[in-house]
Amino acid sequence: MTTGPRGFRRALNRGIPRRNRTLVALVAFTVVLTAAILVWPTVAPLTGLVVPLLLGSILLSPRQLPWFVVFLMVMLMLAIGRQQTIEVRTVIAIAILYLLCFIVLVTSFRRTRLGVAGVLGESMLVDLRDRIQQQGGIPPLPPVWLVETALRSAGGTPFAGDFVVATRPRHSNRLEIALVDVSGKGEQAGTRALLLSGAFGGLLGALPPEDFLPAANDYLLRQAWAEGFATAVHLSLDIGTGEFEVRTAGHPPAAQLTAGAGRWTVHEA
Template identity: 60%
Template sequence: MSARTESSRVAAVGRSLRWGARVRTRGLDSQTGMLILLSLVAVVCCLGIVYLDRYSPVTLLVVPLLVASLLLGPRTLPWFVVFVLTLTVLAVVGRRMRDVDISPASVTGIAMVFLLGLVVLLMSFRRSRLGVAGLQGESMFVDLRDRILNQGGIPMLPRDWHVQSELRSAGGTLFAGDFVVASRPAADRLEVVVVDVSGKGEQAGTRALLLSGAFSGMLGALPPEAFLPAANEYLLRQDWEEGFATAVHLSVDLATGFFEIRTAGHPPAVWRAAGSGRWSVLGSEGPILGLIPGAEFAVATGVFSHGDAVLLYTDGMVEQPHRDIDLGIDRLVGEAESLLRGDFQDAAKRLVDALGSRNDDRAMIVVHRL
C-alpha cells in the first residue's frame, strides 16, 4: 500500500469523525434550543395564570408539557417536567398572594397537570431505553417499516413474467409477522420467500424486521438448496423463547421456466397448469425453522409453461378457528379457479380480499408466466 493511499484513508477517517461530531453538536444544540423555547413558553403561561386568572386556567401549563413530550429527548424531558410542576406550584402561590380564590375547578386542573406530568415522566423513562424523543422514535420505526416493505418489492422481470404480492396485517397496521423477500441474484433467476413469524402483535413485528434483513442477505448470496438450512441455523442461533418461523421458498429459472419449491412447516404452494386449467397442491415438506438443528427440506420441482401460475401464501389465508387447514386450502383452490379464470389482473389482492381471517396476518404471492 502506498503512502499516498494510506494518507488519503486517514484523511477520510478524519473527515468522518468531524462530520459525526458536527451531527452530534447540531442535535445537542437543537435539543437545548427547544428546551429554552419551551421553558420560556411555560414561564409565560405561569405569568398568565397568576396575573390573568380570569382568562388563563391552571391547565394552560398542559400545552408546553404535551409539546415537550413529543420533542424533547429522554435526558432533558424529566427536568422539564419537574420545571413545569414547579411553575404550577408557583402559579398557585402567586394567585393566593393576590388574594385570588382557588376554586374547585382550579384544584381539579392542578391535579390534572400533576397527573399528566407523572404520565410524561413514565413515558420518558420508557423512552430512555431507546434514547430518542417521541417523534424521532416514530420516524425510526417508519423507516424500518419502509425498509421491510421495500425488501418485499418484486424486482424487474422479463416481459413474459408477472409477479404480484399483497400483504395485510391483523388490525390494519403496517407492522406484521408475515413478510415477503424477493431477489434477482442473476439475470435468469428469481428468488421469492414468504415467511410467517411466530407470535402476535409488536413482538412478531420486531422479529419480522430482523429476519427480513437477514433473509434478504442470504437469499441473494446462497444457492436455492442452501437457503432454508441457513435460515434454520440463523434462527437457532438467536435462541429466542418463541423464535420459530415457517417459510416457503420459490426459485425460478426465468429462461427455461424450471422452478424449485421448498417449504418449512408452511402451507404448500398451489399450482395452476394452463394446459388443463386445473389447480393442484405442490407437496413439499420440511420442519419449522428454528426448532431442529441440521434440518433437511424436500423439494418440489416443475416447469413454468406459458399461462402457468403458482400461489405462495401464509396460513392466515387458509386457517380459521375450529376448521382443518386442509379445508382452507381446498377453499383457496376453489376461489382461485373461480376468481382467476383467464384473468390474473390484481390476482393477489382479489384473493386476499376473498379469503383468510381478518384477525391474522395474511400474505399472498402470485407468480404467473404470460
C-alpha cells in the first residue's frame, strides 16, 4: 500500500486527468463560494462569484469554458434565491454578473477558432515574437567585424510589418541580411510578417544571393493575399574581402556611410 504525497499524486492522476484538474478546482471553488452565500447571505456577497469567472476565462480551454460559465450561472441563481431582500442595487449587481457571464461566453466562442486558452494563446504569441527576433539576430562574425541593428515599429508593437532575417550559411564566407517591409500597419501586418519571416528565413542562405528575391517574390505571389505585398532590401557581404552586393525589390535604396569621411552613398539597385 502506497502512502504519503507520492501515493496521493498517483491516486490523483488516476482519478482526475491532468487537463481537467483546473476545471475541477474552479468548480469546487465556485461551490464553496455559493455555499458561503447560502449560509451567510447577509455577509458573503454575490459578487464573489466574479473571482472564479475571471479565473476560468484565463485558465480554461475554449471547450471547457462555456460549460463552466453555465454552471456558474446556475450557482448564481441558487444564491439569488437565498437573498433576504432584493433591493435595486442587488438587481443591478445581478444584471452585471450575468452580463459578465455573457461576455465571457462570447469570448470563449471566439477563442474556439484558435483552440487554446488565454494564457496558452498569449505564450504562443510571445514564442512567435521571440522567434522573429532570433531570426533577425546577427550570427557570430570574426573579431574584425562589428554589426549593429535596430528595428522599431511606428506603433511600438513587436508584431509589426517590418522584420529582419540574417544568416551566415555553412561552408560559406558570406553574411546574408534581408530587411522586409510588409504592407499594412501595426498588428494588421503582423500576421503576414509572421508567415513571411519563417519562409524568407528558410530561403535566405539556402539559395544563391541573386536568386533570393525572385524566390521570395514567387512565394509571396502564391499566397494570393488581397492586400498583401512587401518590399525588401537584401545585402550579401563577403566577410573575407569586404565586397558586397545590394539588391532591392520595391524598397528604398540602401545607404552606405563611409567611415572617417562622413560621406553617405546611396546604392541604387
